[in-house]
Amino acid sequence: MLTVPHLDRDFDYLVTAEQSDDAQPGVRVRVRFHGRLVDAFVLERRSDTDHAGKLGRLDRVVSAEPVLTPEIRRLVDAVAARYAGTRPDVLRLAIPPRHARVERETSSPAVVSVQQPPDPAGWARYQRGERFLAALGENRAARAVWQALPGELWADRFAEAAAAALCGGRSVLAVVPDQKDVDLLHEAVAARCGADDTVALAAGLGPAARYRRWLAVLRGRARVVIGTRSAVFAPVHDLGLVLVWDDGDDSLSEPRAPYPHAREVAMLRAHQLRCAAVIGGWTRTAEAQALVRSGWAHDLVAARPVVRSCSPRVVGLEDGGYAEERDPAARSARLPSVALRAARTALDASRPVLVQVPRRGYVPSLACAKCRTVARCRHCAGPLSLSERGGEGAVCRWCGRHDPVLRCTRCGSGAVRAVVVGARRTAEELGRAFPGQSVITSSGESVVATVGEGPALVVATPGAEPAAPQGYGAALLLDSWALLGRQDLRAAEDTLRRWLSVATLVRPRGDGGVVVVVAETSLPTVQALIRWDPVGHAELELDSRAEVGLPPSSHMAAVDGLPPAVTALLDGAELPAGTDVLGPVELPPGVRRPAGLPAGAEVIRMLVRVDRGRGHELAAALRRAIRVQSARREHEPVRVQMDPLHIG
Template identity: 65%
Template sequence: MSGTDKTAAAHAPVARVLPLLPLAHLDREFDYLVPADLDEQARPGVRVRVRFAGRLVDGFLLERADSSDHTGKLGWLDKVVSAERVLTPEVRGLVDAVAQRYAGTRADVLRLAVPPRHAKVESEEAAERPVPEAPKVDRDAWSAYVHGLNFVEALESGRGPRAVWQALPGEDWATRIAELAGVVAASGRGVVLVVPDQRDLDRVLAACESVIGKDDVVGLAAGLGPSARYRRWLAALRGTARVVVGTRASVFAPTPDLGLMIVWDDGDDNLSEPRSPYPHAREVALLRAHGTGCALVLAGHSRTAEGQALVDSGWAHDLVAPRDVVRARSPKVTALADSDHALARDPGARAARLPAIAFAAARQAIAAGAGVLVQVPRRGYVPSLACAKCRAPARCRRCNGPLSLPAATGPDGAGTPTCRWCGVADANHRCHACGARALRAVVVGAGRTAEELGRAFPGVAVHTSGGADVKAEIAPGPKLVVSTVGAEPVMPDGYGAALLLDGWALLGRADLRAAEETLRRWMTASALVRSHQDGGEVVVVADSGIPTVQALVRWDPLWHAQAQLAERAEVGFPPAAHMAAVDGTAASVAELLELASLPDSAEVLGPVPLPPGQRLPFSSDEPEPEDVERMLVRVPRSAGRELAKGLAEAQAVRSARRSAGPVRVQVDPLRIG
């Protein structure tokens, strides 16, 4: 049918459409006429196709109107791709809020929030399911927390409490989360549970299916195929599955009548989206809870400064156990500085490069028939080398990259130094500073550690977890489990001991969040160990005078989070202030900042060069520039919205001008430097 033959719909003939265009200056609605034959299908929230600048583009129909402010001739709505209303009013409001919060475009946020369509799946009929029965809640477990039972009762009564929950060591946290989800789902409301990775997803999903039932729970993750992911997403949209468990993108799940959101381990980097506009799932959950009034829980064994800021502001409540309960449930923690390695050791401890106390704790746990968890900060064999004479870092002669030992390949177990950047082996390496040939290990990886422990504990099984082989669970028994940070498998009855090695490698990183991240990693591993009453012991190889180590020894993440928040307030870093990182070439960054209407309180810091390892992908289709620098713009918290608005408007002007050189804007990035 030609345009002249078309007749506009009799009622609300104007469709306001948001085209999915990559250009910032086109992040607005455009009006189109709705043909009469598409009147019934063209409802707010459906996917449509329109002609824009001579080509067909995808978009979302946001609303219908009786008239348009456009004075020219309106084009026709070309096609309704699907009658399924995939963009709900609640999610649409969330998309708008996230785009404003992160100085991004709605098109970029929608690509994160709404998965690609799968026509065959969409044609499947949705099964009607009754509201699940209220689950049996372990009230004894919740009574261990101050006001824990009150929180559960508030959810049962349909209220929207907000809390930051510190799970006790040894707590079956996945079951506790499933109980909260089941209480809310039993009232007919929706629940969204966000976890950092697939291991946590599998654990929480299994707990929810056990507590609530398989038919009422779906899991969403990037690893699912297109059809499976879209089928589960539609189950959430249609309300046939009231509980959604997923990784970071599931924070946008279109669950109707949302009653509860839970974000587990909100300090995990995996919850930060690496694509524009780079939102963090925790912040999206906060925006969604604020907009809908639903209950919200930020949970974990440790605590972030952002979580503590919510408690200090009164927006959320503490959900923690009394100190006597914490002491009773936590393992014994002993801290040993690296200098303590010189203490007397027996031959086994020397072979394993362990302090005598750590070796004794491992031997005692194995003798009692329990497992021992050994956490190392790096994977591989020897991931970092230095000159044995002058301690200068060992560098590749070809590209100046760091040398490592990928494995003990030689007959003497020494292996060949290999560059971690270009992969070239350098069997004849000489130190660039002093000319010496001998090398020493700066950090020993999981492979070398497992090898040494196998020699120190003959006859004891040694398992590794990390890299491409991450184990979710290890069967109980007297064994050694060597794991990289974040890959620690669960042992059902708890480990008898945990050895946290090379603590300096985690604490010594040049990162604003190094201390917070280190404590989170340590507490996550230590929480897998039995309580000290059951013989559980943790040995951390780090200086006991460091506040982060003290927080672990005392099992006091709240004190550490308060100290971190105070330090950031003193130096003006998030969450005490808002900060935007602007990355690009010197000319493009300067142009953006010149165009931006920044708040009067804005402080511009920089520039500093940005190495390739610290870069995220640019949202532009242009090739990434080689020389990238970073400028920081800092404002008080009260001016955060104004900062984001000014940067977004400047991006739109650059887009309209077709300025050369892409610029990436990140608001409150996890990594500042």
């Protein structure tokens, strides 16, 4: 496959008589292009050509296995057009590398197990849930955005939806953020639909195991496919239902060109095949709410009395009327008295307490205690942190160098203060506040899967929260400013997602479960948590973005590169009428530099915005301009991302 954009087109080659039987559409071949051998796929066989010159011959057929199916080819073309990318880049995501030994293995014949209709009791708790399950069994293109109840066994509900689709004779594709979710859903589906019909695809598998499972899907021996973001391209036969869980997780966004989001690819695939689709989660993204508002999907939510009976009690700093008079330091304290009381009550009842902190480590960020200047490394300007209490100096989080003598570069003071307190330091503080209680830390460095019954303080970072078999007695959400105060388009949405993921692990309010969020209750995000109203929050988020013309109410492309290259690309693009070009600005902090650029060169970002109905026109215009610039080779390559998660 040719990776340069201006060569992203079909080429004609002659097929010899010896190759004819194997060189069928969809197989891998090797061809000679410009004097070198490159990998390729046969797209179609024709008896004529529009090429005026002499045709070359196929060098060889790599494998007679038709790995590029017509359905996946249409999906690849649509994704490349949607994200202003090239087909080779999308094919690299869609089709795994070949493993010759696995391909030669004898495959067992497909065994179609008889499915029994699922029990609708689980879905009956949601309005029109039983009707939705019946529609799946009748092979109707039912599409919904599902708001899971607190404490819901979401994997069981997905397994029931998959069983309903299988009863109708169709296959199922489920996309989840990470391996933990893959394992959970695979276990539920295998128990409900049979292990022989179910295949799990994930990046953690070795090349041989992954290709073996992918071939099982291609050959029709798996009717339910579960996997992470790349599984959205799996060649499932007769697809009838697409499931996506927790579409707000960043893991579903592909970091490689053309940077597609698994939710968008899944919904595009459901639209192409006119099949059923479900987007589920504890919370709701603005993009999912836009699908509901447009009428493409329907709400699948529970009535408010059911939500209240399942959710824990949520309190904030101003909750309780005279809380501030009783505790004047509540607004400034990291652990106000309301949080300490909730933790103590749960521990006295022999129940674990979950404490969520945004950052791992001990003290991941330092600043001057006098002038508040952030402490940075003298070698690389990276942020300095403390790795443990009483350690010798600070350590740089970028280059790892130690700085034994901390001295402010602005005022010369040697005193420092913590800007952010990490999970290990929080565990140390809680150990002093609750002497005699066991303290468990779970973070990216060491993730704890589950905690046992009995009193314990569990300090975890977002995404590393252990499960408690009977639920937590209380949860404390600390340092909310670190999440809500981020300069990011999705700060509020992502914060609510992290909070609700923790709150759903807590026992219902009828069983004494309580969640304390150390934040002002007047904030809309905190109000959404207290009311357990992610749908209302998504509506508000969608409206606020529409007012300022931000996705998903519009389509926006981020163009990153050297200033002359970015300017030349946009000047040469035939942008749709009414296009807004914003910038240039410096590349936002935390965004990776485009590959292949000279070290130290200035990189800028330009934003190109159009109305929601003209997104394909914008992508097509940028795609054509990229091809022209690639052919001329006058500038360094630029990076184009359609609707990036983080605009900056």
